Amino acid sequence: MSPPGRPKGEYRSAKRGGSPICARRRAATKRRPADVLLRLRDIFGGNPDRGESRLRRIVIAGRDVDYRLVRARRRSIGMQIDLSGLTVRAPRWVTIREIEETLTERTAWIVRSLGEWQARRRDVLPREWKTGAPILYLGRELALVVHPARVPAISADLLNLTVLHPASDDEQQVAAFVARWLREEAQRMLTPRVTEFAARITPASPVVKLSNARSEWGSCTHKGVIRLNWRLVHLPPHLALYIVAHEVAHLVELNHSSRFWSVVETLFPGHAAARRALDEWTALLEA
Numbered sequence: 507m508s509p510p511g512r513p514k515g516e517y518r519s520a521k522r523g524g525s526p527i528c529a530r531r532r533a534a535t536k537r538r539p540a541d542v543l544l545r546l547r548d549i550f551g552g553n554p555d556r557g558e559s560r561l562r563r564i565v566i567a568g569r570d571v572d573y574r575l576v577r578a579r580r581r582s583i584g585m586q587i588d589l590s591g592l593t594v595r596a597p598r599w600v601t602i603r604e605i606e607e608t609l610t611e612r613t614a615w616i617v618r619s620l621g622e623w624q625a626r627r628r629d630v631l632p633r634e635w636k637t638g639a640p641i642l643y644l645g646r647e648l649a650l651v652v653h654p655a656r657v658p659a660i661s662a663d664l665l666n667l668t669v670l671h672p673a674s675d676d677e678q679q680v681a682a683f684v685a686r687w688l689r690e691e692a693q694r695m696l697t698p699r700v701t702e703f704a705a706r707i708t709p710a711s712p713v714v715k716l717s718n719a720r721s722e723w724g725s726c727t728h729k730g731v732i733r734l735n736w737r738l739v740h741l742p743p744h745l746a747l748y749i750v751a752h753e754v755a756h757l758v759e760l761n762h763s764s765r766f767w768s769v770v771e772t773l774f775p776g777h778a779a780a781r782r783a784l785d786e787w788t789a790l791l792e793a
């Protein structure tokens with residue numbers, strides 16, 4: 507029997523939490539008005555969990571499972587699984603033994619969710635910046651081809667991302683050169699679309715910035731600043747475009763009300779399918 511007041515475990519796989527467009531977790535968006543979330547994030551710049559965190563290990567179903575334990579101000583034990591693995595949030599007064607009991611009770615869910623996330627992991631950027639390494643560009647997995655050349659240049663076709671560079675065997679230099687190019691591509695592809703969409707719904711012209719966030723594809727502030735993640739260049743172009751439409755729609759509706767979604771639909775007809783498809787790509791943000 508559990509003693510009274512024992513924390514109940516609550517758990518979720520981040521996969522079911524939806525796509526991080528404006529708010530990282532859809533569940534949180536449901537509980538609080540989205541504009542509040544947006545403003546809080548503007549002020550605090552992101553993750554509300556600022557408790558201490560430690561890496562621990564537990565044996566579950568005969569295998570070692572590492573998890574990050576975050577001591578947080580909360581009343582129950584929460585578990586979340588995403589690309590970075592298992593995170594457990596618990597109040598300070600809960601013992602490690604109680605936490606591990608709760609984890610053990612959830613063995614089936616933990617094993618299944620970890621497996622699902624591992625299967626979704628894919629190479630976004632090369633681990634080694636050498637010819638043959640996979641790189642994800644506009645939703646397609648291309649093979650990197652690196653050649654020495656006096657003048658650095660990059661070009662992409664259906665199969666390859668070809669990099670010409672004077673220091674072609676210096677992986678760091680090649681990586682930095684490609685990273686800069688990807689950001690420029692994001693800017694070049696997305697900024698005109700923001701202007702186009704915005705012109706259809708508001709006389710204001712938004713400020714567009716690129717972000718490097720790990721938690722969201724895009725955001726929009728009450729001052730009309732739209733931030734778009736440069737990693738959108740990894741996505742199929744129509745999904746990146748949906749995110750642009752989504753953020754632009756926030757210029758006139760800084761919430762996720764039905765009015766907001768009808769503005770999105772005006773800008774990007776059939777947005778619901780794109781929203782669903784985006785779930786499949788969300789893990790890329792943390793890859």
Ligand SMILES: [Zn+2]
Binds near residue numbers: 752
């Ligand atoms: Zn939004």
